[in-house]
Amino acid sequence: WRIGPDPFEDAGNAATRGATRLLLYENEQPRLSLWLSDEPRPEAAAVTRALGAQGWRLRLASGDGEGAVATLADTLGLDDWRARQTPEQKKAWLERLAAEEGPQMMVGDGINDAPALLAASVSVATADASSLARKAAGLYLLKPGLAPLATLPALARRVRRGIRQNLTWALAYNLTAVPLAVAGLVPPWAAALGMSASSLLVTFNASRIARWQSSSS
Known part of the structure; x- marks a missing residue:
C-alpha cells in the first residue's frame, strides 16, 4: 500500500478546484481518492496586499497539486507560483530567482521548506513551524499568524x-577622544568616562529597536 499524488489530476475540474487529490494504491492499483484542501490564514490576504504595496514580488512554492496552488495564488494575488515542488526544487527556484533578481526572502513552516530556508538571503519561520x-x-x-511579516521591511x-x-x-x-588621550590632553579618568558613555549610548540606541518591535506586535 502507498499514498501518492494523482499524476493525472485535472486542475480545471470545477468540482475539485482548489483541492489536491491523493490516491491510495494497492499494488499500484488505485483504491481510494482523497481530496484535501486548506483555508488560507485569515490575515494572509491583508499581509500580501501590504507587502505588495511596498513593492515586493510575492511567490508561492508548494508540494500541493496545481489546482490547489493556483486557486490560493489567485485568492492572495500572488505574482507567480509553482506546484508539486520537492524540497530540492523549492531551493533551486529560489536560487535561480536570487541570481536573476538579487536577495530573496523565504517564509516557511514545514520540514520540506528547510533547504530553501537555508539558501535564502533572509529566512523566516512561522510560530507554528x-x-x-x-x-x-x-x-x-514568536506569535501565531502572518501579520508581523508586513512590518519586517520597516523593522529592517x-x-x-x-x-x-x-x-x-x-x-x-x-x-577624537583616543588621540587626545594618547597625547595626554585628556586625563585617563575622563577617557574612561567617555568610553563608558559611548557604550551606554550604543546600548540605549539598540534598545529602541526592542521597544519598536513590542509596540508593533
Missing part, C-alpha cells in the same frame, strides 16, 4: 539605521 524549519530559518515569529530599515548611527558615533569617538 516545525523544529527543523525553525533551525533552518534566520528568524522566526530601522535596525540598519541604528547600526549606522552606532558605527558613526563609535568612529567619531575613537577619532
